[in-house]
Amino acid sequence: MNSEAQYAPLVSELEERFSAVLQSGRFIFGPEVEAFEREAAAFLGVPHAIGVANGTDALVLALEAMGIGRGDEVVCPSFTFYATAEAIARVGATPVFADVDAATLNLDPEDVAERVTPRTKAIVPVHLFGRTAPLAELSALGLPLLEDAAQAFGAEGVAQTGVCSTFSFYPSKNLFALGDAGLVVCLDDEVAERVRMLRFHGSRDKQTFELIGVNSRLDAVQAAMLRVFLPRLTGWNDARRAAAAGYAELGLGEAVELPRDEPGHVYHVYAVRTAHRDRISAALREAGIASASYYTTPLHRQPALRYLEVPEGSLPETERAAAENLALPMWAGISREQQERVVEAVGSAVGVPA
Numbered sequence: 001m002n003s004e005a006q007y008a009p010l011v012s013e014l015e016e017r018f019s020a021v022l023q024s025g026r027f028i029f030g031p032e033v034e035a036f037e038r039e040a041a042a043f044l045g046v047p048h049a050i051g052v053a054n055g056t057d058a059l060v061l062a063l064e065a066m067g068i069g070r071g072d073e074v075v076c077p078s079f080t081f082y083a084t085a086e087a088i089a090r091v092g093a094t095p096v097f098a099d100v101d102a103a104t105l106n107l108d109p110e111d112v113a114e115r116v117t118p119r120t121k122a123i124v125p126v127h128l129f130g131r132t133a134p135l136a137e138l139s140a141l142g143l144p145l146l147e148d149a150a151q152a153f154g155a156e157g158v159a160q161t162g163v164c165s166t167f168s169f170y171p172s173k174n175l176f177a178l179g180d181a182g183l184v185v186c187l188d189d190e191v192a193e194r195v196r197m198l199r200f201h202g203s204r205d206k207q208t209f210e211l212i213g214v215n216s217r218l219d220a221v222q223a224a225m226l227r228v229f230l231p232r233l234t235g236w237n238d239a240r241r242a243a244a245a246g247y248a249e250l251g252l253g254e255a256v257e258l259p260r261d262e263p264g265h266v267y268h269v270y271a272v273r274t275a276h277r278d279r280i281s282a283a284l285r286e287a288g289i290a291s292a293s294y295y296t297t298p299l300h301r302q303p304a305l306r307y308l309e310v311p312e313g314s315l316p317e318t319e320r321a322a323a324e325n326l327a328l329p330m331w332a333g334i335s336r337e338q339q340e341r342v343v344e345a346v347g348s349a350v351g352v353p354a
Helices: 003-024 030-044 055-065 083-090 109-115 135-139 189-198 220-250 277-286 303-308 316-324 336-350
Strands: 048-052 073-077 094-098 120-123 146-148 164-168 182-186 270-274 325-328
Touching: 003 030, 003 220, 030 048, 030 182, 030 220, 048 055, 048 189, 055 083, 055 146, 055 164, 055 182, 055 189, 073 083, 083 094, 083 303, 094 109, 094 303, 109 135, 182 189, 220 270, 220 336, 270 316, 277 325, 277 336, 316 325
Parallel strands: 073 094, 073 120, 146 164
Antiparallel strands: 048 182, 164 182, 270 325
Protein backbone atom coordinates (compact mmCIF):
# COMPACT_ATOMS: atom_id res chain seq x y z
CA MET A 1 0.00 0.00 0.00
CA ASN A 2 1.46 3.34 -1.08
CA SER A 3 -0.75 5.75 0.85
CA GLU A 4 1.62 8.66 0.20
CA ALA A 5 1.05 8.31 -3.54
CA GLN A 6 -2.69 8.54 -2.91
CA TYR A 7 -2.72 11.57 -0.63
CA ALA A 8 0.06 13.52 -2.38
CA PRO A 9 -2.37 15.24 -4.82
CA LEU A 10 -4.58 16.20 -1.86
CA VAL A 11 -1.97 17.88 0.34
CA SER A 12 -3.35 21.39 -0.18
CA GLU A 13 -6.87 20.31 0.75
CA LEU A 14 -5.57 18.38 3.76
CA GLU A 15 -3.64 21.42 4.95
CA GLU A 16 -6.76 23.58 4.63
CA ARG A 17 -8.80 21.11 6.68
CA PHE A 18 -6.08 20.89 9.32
CA SER A 19 -5.90 24.67 9.52
CA ALA A 20 -9.67 24.88 9.96
CA VAL A 21 -9.53 22.42 12.87
CA LEU A 22 -6.61 24.31 14.39
CA GLN A 23 -8.49 27.60 14.22
CA SER A 24 -11.67 26.05 15.61
CA GLY A 25 -9.99 24.84 18.80
CA ARG A 26 -12.27 21.76 18.74
CA PHE A 27 -9.95 18.76 18.85
CA ILE A 28 -12.04 16.17 20.75
CA PHE A 29 -15.45 15.19 19.34
CA GLY A 30 -17.03 18.31 17.84
CA PRO A 31 -18.36 19.04 14.33
CA GLU A 32 -15.66 17.26 12.31
CA VAL A 33 -16.17 13.96 14.13
CA GLU A 34 -19.96 14.29 13.98
CA ALA A 35 -19.83 15.07 10.26
CA PHE A 36 -17.55 12.13 9.50
CA GLU A 37 -19.80 9.77 11.48
CA ARG A 38 -22.82 10.93 9.44
CA GLU A 39 -20.96 10.65 6.14
CA ALA A 40 -19.55 7.20 6.95
CA ALA A 41 -23.00 5.96 8.00
CA ALA A 42 -24.49 7.25 4.76
CA PHE A 43 -21.72 5.66 2.68
CA LEU A 44 -22.20 2.29 4.37
CA GLY A 45 -25.99 2.50 4.50
CA VAL A 46 -26.23 1.98 8.27
CA PRO A 47 -28.02 3.83 11.08
CA HIS A 48 -25.04 4.27 13.43
CA ALA A 49 -21.34 4.95 12.85
CA ILE A 50 -19.30 5.76 15.95
CA GLY A 51 -15.74 7.04 15.75
CA VAL A 52 -13.16 5.56 18.13
CA ALA A 53 -9.42 5.77 18.62
CA ASN A 54 -8.38 2.72 16.55
CA GLY A 55 -9.56 -0.54 15.05
CA THR A 56 -8.57 -2.68 18.03
CA ASP A 57 -10.59 -0.53 20.42
CA ALA A 58 -13.47 -0.80 17.96
CA LEU A 59 -13.48 -4.59 18.34
CA VAL A 60 -13.26 -4.49 22.14
CA LEU A 61 -16.01 -1.89 22.48
CA ALA A 62 -18.29 -3.75 20.07
CA LEU A 63 -17.87 -7.02 21.96
CA GLU A 64 -18.60 -5.31 25.28
CA ALA A 65 -21.62 -3.52 23.87
CA MET A 66 -22.92 -6.87 22.56
CA GLY A 67 -22.68 -8.30 26.07
CA ILE A 68 -19.81 -10.72 25.36
CA GLY A 69 -17.73 -11.49 28.43
CA ARG A 70 -16.27 -14.04 30.82
CA GLY A 71 -17.37 -17.62 30.22
CA ASP A 72 -18.46 -16.95 26.64
CA GLU A 73 -16.92 -18.43 23.50
CA VAL A 74 -16.52 -16.51 20.25
CA VAL A 75 -15.63 -18.24 16.98
CA CYS A 76 -13.13 -16.45 14.74
CA PRO A 77 -10.41 -17.29 12.21
CA SER A 78 -6.81 -17.95 13.16
CA PHE A 79 -5.61 -16.59 9.80
CA THR A 80 -5.99 -12.89 10.61
CA PHE A 81 -4.29 -10.10 12.51
CA TYR A 82 -3.79 -10.70 16.23
CA ALA A 83 -6.25 -7.97 17.27
CA THR A 84 -9.24 -10.11 16.26
CA ALA A 85 -8.58 -12.75 18.92
CA GLU A 86 -6.88 -10.32 21.30
CA ALA A 87 -10.09 -8.30 21.59
CA ILE A 88 -12.09 -11.43 22.41
CA ALA A 89 -9.63 -12.35 25.15
CA ARG A 90 -9.57 -8.76 26.44
CA VAL A 91 -13.27 -8.90 27.30
CA GLY A 92 -12.75 -12.20 29.15
CA ALA A 93 -14.21 -14.48 26.48
CA THR A 94 -12.49 -17.43 24.81
CA PRO A 95 -11.47 -17.28 21.15
CA VAL A 96 -12.39 -20.49 19.32
CA PHE A 97 -10.57 -20.82 16.03
CA ALA A 98 -12.27 -22.17 12.90
CA ASP A 99 -10.55 -22.99 9.63
CA VAL A 100 -10.70 -20.90 6.48
CA ASP A 101 -11.95 -21.73 3.01
CA ALA A 102 -9.06 -22.61 0.69
CA ALA A 103 -10.31 -20.43 -2.16
CA THR A 104 -11.23 -17.26 -0.26
CA LEU A 105 -9.19 -17.43 3.00
CA ASN A 106 -12.32 -16.32 4.84
CA LEU A 107 -14.09 -18.40 7.49
CA ASP A 108 -15.41 -21.75 6.30
CA PRO A 109 -19.05 -21.88 7.52
CA GLU A 110 -19.06 -25.69 7.70
CA ASP A 111 -16.02 -25.69 9.95
CA VAL A 112 -17.50 -22.88 12.05
CA ALA A 113 -20.63 -24.96 12.61
CA GLU A 114 -18.50 -27.77 14.03
CA ARG A 115 -16.89 -25.40 16.57
CA VAL A 116 -20.17 -24.07 18.01
CA THR A 117 -21.04 -25.15 21.56
CA PRO A 118 -23.70 -24.04 24.07
CA ARG A 119 -21.17 -21.42 25.29
CA THR A 120 -20.78 -19.83 21.84
CA LYS A 121 -22.22 -16.33 21.95
CA ALA A 122 -21.00 -14.80 18.67
CA ILE A 123 -19.02 -15.30 15.46
CA VAL A 124 -16.42 -12.80 14.25
CA PRO A 125 -15.97 -13.15 10.49
CA VAL A 126 -13.00 -11.21 9.11
CA HIS A 127 -13.37 -9.73 5.63
CA LEU A 128 -9.81 -10.73 4.85
CA PHE A 129 -7.74 -8.75 2.36
CA GLY A 130 -10.86 -6.84 1.21
CA ARG A 131 -13.04 -9.85 0.27
CA THR A 132 -16.45 -10.10 1.94
CA ALA A 133 -16.84 -13.12 4.21
CA PRO A 134 -19.79 -15.53 3.63
CA LEU A 135 -22.18 -13.58 5.82
CA ALA A 136 -25.42 -15.29 4.76
CA GLU A 137 -24.07 -18.77 5.52
CA LEU A 138 -22.60 -17.68 8.84
CA SER A 139 -25.76 -15.82 9.84
CA ALA A 140 -27.76 -18.98 9.13
CA LEU A 141 -25.99 -20.61 12.08
CA GLY A 142 -28.21 -18.50 14.34
CA LEU A 143 -25.56 -16.59 16.28
CA PRO A 144 -24.89 -12.84 16.36
CA LEU A 145 -22.13 -11.68 14.00
CA LEU A 146 -19.51 -9.06 14.69
CA GLU A 147 -17.92 -8.21 11.35
CA ASP A 148 -14.21 -7.43 11.53
CA ALA A 149 -14.10 -5.20 8.47
CA ALA A 150 -10.76 -3.53 9.18
CA GLN A 151 -9.53 -4.38 5.66
CA ALA A 152 -12.77 -3.94 3.75
CA PHE A 153 -14.27 -0.46 3.86
CA GLY A 154 -16.43 -0.25 0.73
CA ALA A 155 -16.52 -3.98 -0.01
CA GLU A 156 -19.88 -5.28 -1.20
CA GLY A 157 -22.29 -6.30 1.57
CA VAL A 158 -20.04 -5.31 4.46
CA ALA A 159 -21.75 -3.98 7.63
CA GLN A 160 -25.20 -5.08 6.53
CA THR A 161 -25.50 -8.27 8.60
CA GLY A 162 -23.53 -8.06 11.84
CA VAL A 163 -24.95 -6.56 15.00
CA CYS A 164 -21.76 -4.51 14.87
CA SER A 165 -19.01 -4.06 12.30
CA THR A 166 -15.62 -2.56 13.02
CA PHE A 167 -13.14 -0.67 10.88
CA SER A 168 -9.54 0.44 11.18
CA PHE A 169 -8.24 3.53 9.43
CA TYR A 170 -4.58 2.70 9.94
CA PRO A 171 -2.56 4.42 7.18
CA SER A 172 -2.23 1.25 5.08
CA LYS A 173 -5.99 0.69 4.76
CA ASN A 174 -8.16 1.40 1.70
CA LEU A 175 -9.78 4.26 3.63
CA PHE A 176 -7.00 5.58 5.79
CA ALA A 177 -6.27 8.29 8.32
CA LEU A 178 -2.92 9.96 8.90
CA GLY A 179 -2.56 8.17 12.23
CA ASP A 180 -4.64 5.78 14.31
CA ALA A 181 -8.42 5.91 13.98
CA GLY A 182 -11.33 3.47 13.99
CA LEU A 183 -15.07 3.10 13.64
CA VAL A 184 -17.84 0.94 15.10
CA VAL A 185 -20.96 0.51 12.99
CA CYS A 186 -24.15 -0.74 14.67
CA LEU A 187 -27.53 -1.82 13.31
CA ASP A 188 -29.15 -1.85 16.76
CA ASP A 189 -29.98 1.42 18.55
CA GLU A 190 -29.32 0.14 22.07
CA VAL A 191 -26.00 -1.46 21.17
CA ALA A 192 -24.95 1.78 19.45
CA GLU A 193 -25.78 3.79 22.56
CA ARG A 194 -23.65 1.44 24.68
CA VAL A 195 -20.71 1.87 22.29
CA ARG A 196 -21.01 5.66 22.52
CA MET A 197 -20.98 5.46 26.31
CA LEU A 198 -18.17 2.92 26.52
CA ARG A 199 -15.85 4.97 24.31
CA PHE A 200 -16.12 7.84 26.84
CA HIS A 201 -15.74 6.25 30.28
CA GLY A 202 -19.27 4.82 30.30
CA SER A 203 -20.89 8.26 30.35
CA ARG A 204 -23.51 10.09 28.31
CA ASP A 205 -22.87 13.56 29.73
CA LYS A 206 -19.39 13.67 31.39
CA GLN A 207 -21.11 13.89 34.77
CA THR A 208 -22.77 10.54 35.39
CA PHE A 209 -20.86 7.29 34.74
CA GLU A 210 -23.14 4.30 34.18
CA LEU A 211 -20.64 1.77 32.79
CA ILE A 212 -16.97 0.92 33.18
CA GLY A 213 -15.70 2.26 29.91
CA VAL A 214 -12.47 3.54 28.39
CA ASN A 215 -11.17 6.68 26.75
CA SER A 216 -11.27 5.86 23.03
CA ARG A 217 -12.24 8.85 20.94
CA LEU A 218 -11.69 9.65 17.28
CA ASP A 219 -9.98 13.03 17.28
CA ALA A 220 -11.11 15.93 15.12
CA VAL A 221 -7.90 16.12 13.07
CA GLN A 222 -8.18 12.51 11.90
CA ALA A 223 -11.92 12.93 11.26
CA ALA A 224 -11.14 15.94 9.07
CA MET A 225 -8.56 13.95 7.08
CA LEU A 226 -10.99 11.06 6.67
CA ARG A 227 -13.62 13.45 5.34
CA VAL A 228 -11.20 14.40 2.55
CA PHE A 229 -10.51 10.78 1.67
CA LEU A 230 -13.99 9.25 1.96
CA PRO A 231 -15.42 10.83 -1.24
CA ARG A 232 -12.43 9.41 -3.15
CA LEU A 233 -12.77 5.87 -1.79
CA THR A 234 -15.05 4.46 -4.48
CA GLY A 235 -12.63 5.61 -7.17
CA TRP A 236 -9.68 4.23 -5.23
CA ASN A 237 -11.39 0.86 -4.78
CA ASP A 238 -12.25 0.77 -8.48
CA ALA A 239 -8.59 1.41 -9.25
CA ARG A 240 -7.60 -1.50 -7.02
CA ARG A 241 -10.00 -3.79 -8.85
CA ALA A 242 -8.55 -2.61 -12.16
CA ALA A 243 -5.04 -3.35 -10.87
CA ALA A 244 -6.14 -6.86 -9.83
CA ALA A 245 -7.52 -7.39 -13.34
CA GLY A 246 -4.19 -6.15 -14.67
CA TYR A 247 -2.27 -8.80 -12.77
CA ALA A 248 -4.67 -11.47 -14.05
CA GLU A 249 -4.26 -10.24 -17.62
CA LEU A 250 -0.47 -10.16 -17.42
CA GLY A 251 -0.35 -13.60 -15.84
CA LEU A 252 2.07 -14.90 -13.23
CA GLY A 253 2.52 -18.49 -14.38
CA GLU A 254 1.24 -21.83 -13.17
CA ALA A 255 3.45 -21.75 -10.07
CA VAL A 256 1.43 -18.83 -8.68
CA GLU A 257 -2.27 -19.05 -7.77
CA LEU A 258 -4.04 -15.71 -8.16
CA PRO A 259 -6.79 -14.60 -5.76
CA ARG A 260 -10.24 -15.41 -7.09
CA ASP A 261 -12.04 -12.30 -8.25
CA GLU A 262 -15.52 -11.56 -6.90
CA PRO A 263 -17.89 -8.60 -7.25
CA GLY A 264 -17.18 -6.02 -4.59
CA HIS A 265 -13.73 -7.34 -3.62
CA VAL A 266 -11.70 -4.21 -2.79
CA TYR A 267 -8.24 -5.83 -2.76
CA HIS A 268 -6.81 -4.31 0.38
CA VAL A 269 -4.04 -6.84 -0.25
CA TYR A 270 -3.33 -8.70 -3.49
CA ALA A 271 -2.31 -12.01 -1.97
CA VAL A 272 -1.26 -14.84 -4.26
CA ARG A 273 -0.53 -18.43 -3.21
CA THR A 274 2.69 -20.19 -4.13
CA ALA A 275 4.96 -22.98 -2.95
CA HIS A 276 7.89 -20.85 -4.14
CA ARG A 277 7.34 -17.90 -1.82
CA ASP A 278 10.91 -17.48 -0.60
CA ARG A 279 12.32 -17.60 -4.12
CA ILE A 280 9.79 -15.09 -5.46
CA SER A 281 10.13 -12.66 -2.56
CA ALA A 282 13.92 -12.77 -2.97
CA ALA A 283 13.60 -11.98 -6.68
CA LEU A 284 11.26 -9.09 -5.95
CA ARG A 285 13.61 -7.75 -3.28
CA GLU A 286 16.54 -7.94 -5.69
CA ALA A 287 14.50 -5.93 -8.20
CA GLY A 288 13.74 -3.29 -5.55
CA ILE A 289 10.09 -4.29 -5.28
CA ALA A 290 8.38 -4.66 -1.91
CA SER A 291 6.28 -7.70 -1.02
CA ALA A 292 4.96 -9.17 2.22
CA SER A 293 3.67 -12.42 3.67
CA TYR A 294 0.81 -12.19 6.17
CA TYR A 295 0.07 -14.15 9.33
CA THR A 296 2.92 -16.60 8.78
CA THR A 297 2.45 -17.61 12.42
CA PRO A 298 -1.32 -18.08 12.70
CA LEU A 299 -3.04 -16.99 15.88
CA HIS A 300 -3.43 -20.48 17.31
CA ARG A 301 0.38 -20.77 17.31
CA GLN A 302 1.08 -17.35 18.85
CA PRO A 303 2.74 -17.51 22.30
CA ALA A 304 0.06 -15.47 24.06
CA LEU A 305 -2.69 -17.82 22.83
CA ARG A 306 -1.07 -21.17 23.49
CA TYR A 307 -3.28 -21.55 26.57
CA LEU A 308 -6.12 -22.35 24.15
CA GLU A 309 -4.36 -25.65 23.36
CA VAL A 310 -5.50 -25.90 19.76
CA PRO A 311 -4.73 -29.45 18.56
CA GLU A 312 -1.97 -29.82 15.98
CA GLY A 313 -3.38 -30.23 12.48
CA SER A 314 -6.90 -29.07 13.34
CA LEU A 315 -6.69 -26.02 11.05
CA PRO A 316 -5.06 -27.40 7.89
CA GLU A 317 -6.15 -24.68 5.44
CA THR A 318 -5.02 -21.99 7.87
CA GLU A 319 -1.59 -23.59 8.12
CA ARG A 320 -1.33 -23.87 4.33
CA ALA A 321 -2.38 -20.26 3.79
CA ALA A 322 0.20 -19.11 6.33
CA ALA A 323 2.93 -21.00 4.45
CA GLU A 324 1.95 -19.96 0.92
CA ASN A 325 0.56 -16.41 0.85
CA LEU A 326 2.54 -13.57 -0.72
CA ALA A 327 1.18 -10.05 -1.17
CA LEU A 328 2.28 -8.26 -4.34
CA PRO A 329 2.29 -4.46 -4.65
CA MET A 330 -1.25 -3.07 -4.69
CA TRP A 331 -2.58 0.45 -4.30
CA ALA A 332 -4.90 2.82 -6.12
CA GLY A 333 -2.77 4.25 -8.88
CA ILE A 334 -0.21 1.49 -9.36
CA SER A 335 0.80 1.78 -13.00
CA ARG A 336 0.81 -0.85 -15.72
CA GLU A 337 4.58 -0.43 -15.98
CA GLN A 338 5.00 -1.08 -12.27
CA GLN A 339 2.87 -4.22 -12.53
CA GLU A 340 4.88 -5.41 -15.51
CA ARG A 341 8.05 -5.08 -13.43
CA VAL A 342 6.44 -7.19 -10.70
CA VAL A 343 5.37 -9.86 -13.18
CA GLU A 344 8.81 -9.90 -14.79
CA ALA A 345 10.48 -10.42 -11.41
CA VAL A 346 8.06 -13.19 -10.46
CA GLY A 347 8.60 -14.84 -13.82
CA SER A 348 12.37 -14.77 -13.41
CA ALA A 349 11.99 -16.57 -10.08
CA VAL A 350 9.74 -19.39 -11.28
CA GLY A 351 10.89 -19.72 -14.87
CA VAL A 352 8.04 -18.02 -16.73
CA PRO A 353 9.17 -16.79 -20.17
CA ALA A 354 9.02 -13.00 -20.63
